[in-house]
Amino acid sequence: DIQMTQSPSSLSASVGDRVTITCRASQSITIYLNWYQQKPGKAPNLLIYAASSLQSGVPSRFSGSGSGTDFTLTINSLQPEDFATYYCQQSYSTPRTFGQGTKLEMK
Amino acid sequence: EVQLVESGGGLIQVGGSLRLSCAASGLIVSGTYMTWVRQAPGKGLDWVSIIYSGGTTLYADSVKGRFTISRDILKNAVYLQMNTLRAEDTAVYYCARDSALSGFYGGTYYGFDVWGQGTTVTVSS
Numbered sequence: 748d749i750q751m752t753q754s755p756s757s758l759s760a761s762v763g764d765r766v767t768i769t770c771r772a773s774q775s776i777t778i779y780l781n782w783y784q785q786k787p788g789k790a791p792n793l794l795i796y797a798a799s800s801l802q803s804g805v806p807s808r809f810s811g812s813g814s815g816t817d818f819t820l821t822i823n824s825l826q827p828e829d830f831a832t833y834y835c836q837q838s839y840s841t842p843r844t845f846g847q848g849t850k851l852e853m854k
Numbered sequence: 855e856v857q858l859v860e861s862g863g864g865l866i867q868v869g870g871s872l873r874l875s876c877a878a879s880g881l882i883v884s885g886t887y888m889t890w891v892r893q894a895p896g897k898g899l900d901w902v903s904i905i906y907s908g909g910t911t912l913y914a915d916s917v918k919g920r921f922t923i924s925r926d927i928l929k930n931a932v933y934l935q936m937n938t939l940r941a942e943d944t945a946v947y948y949c950a951r952d953s954a955l956s957g958f959y960g961g962t963y964y965g966f967d968v969w970g971q972g973t974t975v976t977v978s979s
Contacts, residue, residue, distance in 0.1 A: 748915075790970065791899065793965050793966060796955050797963040799958060838964040842901045843889070
């Protein structure tokens with residue numbers, strides 16, 4: 748199975764900040780990498796797929812980059828509704844493993 | 855509107871069985887890949903099982919031999935039969951569509967683009 752490792756596990760930031768979350772795969776997954784946002788008590792929401800493609804309806808302040816084993820999710824100009832937990836996931840092979848999550852908290 | 859609605863969760867004793875249902879509207883379950891993902895209390899997301907459009911099924915090692923994913927074309931629903939339940943199966947269970955998405959530079963990539971609201975399974979000893 749492909750292991751996904753996110754860093755940091757938690758992050759404190761303020762409204763208006765730019766934040767970056769990283770995700771590393773245990774082997775090359777080319778660009779088969781997705782990012783999800785999850786708020787407490789809610790199902791996850793797909794933000795980015797294919798490493799950098801923005802899912803329909805997701806604000807453009809969210810962006811993704813990377814290929815191979817190293818990926819980043821960047822949120823420009825943080826908004827109050829962006830404080831949540833973020834997960835990366837590989838879709839290169841089954842099982843479709845997730846990272847352990849990054850909790851973005853308000854400073 | 856595309857929607858998934860899970861049901862069937864509850865409190866069950868270790869060793870018991872439970873069947874979760876996922877009713878779909880706005881999509882055809884037999885025409886897409888459907889998955890189950892679970893989340894233990896306070897923990898991250900854990901992929902459980904998938905049923906492909908052709909009917910092939912796959913499972914996480916942790917549930918293989920105990921859980922069975924299936925679908926009913928007439929009811930347009932997906933199911934997760936869970937047997938020999940363990941305390942560590944306690945989680946919120948989500949069904950999701952594993953959708954084929956077109957990449958910005960071309961190509962087809964898969965992502966869970968539609969999720970249900972989740973149903974809670976608690977396995978007690």
